[in-house]
Amino acid sequence: MYDLLDPKNDFVFKRIFGSEENKDILLAFLNRTFLEAGEPPLTEIILMNPYTDKDSPRDKQSIFDIQARTVEGKLINIEMQLFNKYDNEKRTLYYWSKQYSSQLEKGQAYSKLRKCVTINILNFSILPNERYHSVFHLREDHSGIPFIDDMEIHIMELSKLGLQPIPNEGGLLNWLLFLKSEDTSNWEVLKMNEPHLGKAMTALEYLSQDAEARRLYEMRQKALHDEASMLEGAREEGSFKKAVEIARKMLAKGKDIEEIVEFSGLTVEEIERLKAH
Structure with missing residues (x-):
């Protein structure tokens, strides 16, 4: 008998x-996600960085998030986070902005920019609410009118699923309960609710x-x-000083700024100042 791997591990995810070969699984998950945000379903999805054998934990350059594009050009980034890396809100905005700005080549008009959607699935809580799925857009405070629809951020907090009853119909909750995978005895019900979950x-x-x-996976x-x-x-041992030490070592090894931000917890500006001295 074997133990199931944890689907929250980003390599497995x-x-x-x-x-x-599993693009239909991703499409079904995304459509349930967008349905809860009041958006129309997708008919097709294009994987921009599909899994290959090169995506190995042995290679520090491997990227375990999922990047996809709709036929209309909307960009989607999905990231599974097993542990809290802190400053998640700023980190999310930073990577969203990188994705958004990287669409333009020199001399191209701003009209070429397409909507970017970030979906962060967290095994911990960061928001002060009871919702397991929160959706953010840019809107005016008083009237609620959208400034522009190019930004959309989904935060899914698996840690908030504890009090959720097993659903008796289809929906995103079925997918998140599968990903949490604390109780496999409900899998038959989840699969009946969401047939594509059977393939997953x-x-x-x-x-x-x-x-x-x-x-x-173990690696x-x-x-x-x-x-x-x-x-x-x-964080516990004089967090900033320790983070600076980590960043200096990574800079000395030629690591890129995005990786240093992720591992050290420092901001881009703080790392740039370290590079200058």
């Missing part, structure tokens, strides 16, 4: 949701029986735990 469950079971996939799980411990240690 991308294997299930971010591969070409089969993919997870297959991966869990694959010796090489399990080895890579990634260790890296995630080490990263979480390093970040927690940085």
Whole structure:
């Protein structure tokens, strides 16, 4: 008998949701997500960074988020976060802005910019509300009119699912309960509610029986735990000083700023100042 791998591990999550053969799973998940935001369903999705064998925990350059584009050009980024890296709101805006601004090549008009959607699935809580799925847009405070529809941020907090009853119909909650995977006894009900979840469950079971996939999973799980411990240690031991030490070491090794921001917790501006001295 084998233990199921944790689908919240970003390596496993991308294997299930971010591969070409499972694109229908991703599409079904996205459509349930957008339905809750009052948006029309998608008919097709294009994976911009599909999973390949090069996406290995052994390669520090591997990206385990999922980047996709709709046929209309809307960009979607989905990231699974197992541990709290702190400053999540600023980190989310930073990566959203990178995705948005990177669309334009030199000399292109701003009209070429397309909507960017960020979906962060968190195994912890950051928002002071009871909702497990929160959706953010740019709107005017008093009238609620949209400034522009180009920004959309979804925060899904799996830690807030504890009091949710098992649904008796389709919807996003079924997908999030699968991802939380604390109780597999409800899987048959979830699968009846959301047929595409059956394929996701089969993919997870297959991966869990694959010796090489399990080895890579354990490697990634260790890296995630080490990263979480390093970040927690940085906060407990005079957090800023420790973060600066981490950033200096990473700069000396030629790491890029995005990776240093993620591992050290420092801002881009703080890292740029370290580079200048």
